[in-house]
Amino acid sequence: MVKQERAARTRQALVQAAAEVFAQDGFVLASLNSISRRAGVSNGALHFHFESKQALARAVEDEAAAVVRAIAAPAAGGAPNPLQRLIDATHALMGRLDRDVVVRAGFELAGGLPRRDGAVDLRGQWQGWVEEVLRDAEREGELAEGVSAADVSVTVVAATVGFELLGADDRTWTSPDTIVQFWDLLLPRLAAADGFGRLVSAGTPAAAPGRT
Known part of the structure; x- marks a missing residue:
């Protein structure tokens, strides 16, 4: 033992x-x-x-992927609605990118060139979860009239991946203030009027596990 x-x-x-x-x-x-x-x-x-070095890189990516899954899984049952789950998860992910070098390196490796055999597609994993939770939001009537889950997915994924990339050199991009500003700008256009007032752009306590 x-x-x-x-x-x-x-x-x-x-x-x-x-x-x-x-x-x-x-x-x-x-x-x-x-x-x-x-x-x-x-x-x-x-x-x-x-x-080999490739095996080490895969281990780093696998550990980072496990963190992304853990961030998404608790949020799925912990927050009151899909949009708040998404807000909470973005705060949790950016918090981990800011302070956890394994998660940060995992994303950098996953997006690096040349691609390695067996490399984990962390950004694709994140994109898939964002698309899924936004489809839930669309089905539950949380999106504003004329706003589709597909359109919002493009915006959220592009922005959060951008924060991740820029945050490698300037942690301001992954700070809570930046994420709040992003959601404050997006939510009035994105959320249905009857649910907008219940959304917390700073995240709810459901996001806390990803920050610690």
């Missing part, structure tokens, strides 16, 4: 170190020596857990 726990800690240290090096140097320039040094382990220990 002690050996297994030590192995798990070493593996997690390597994933964290890999994320930091990938975020700093990019996948192409990142070296396994840099990752092992940052993790405080030998090259032999690194190769025991990961056979």
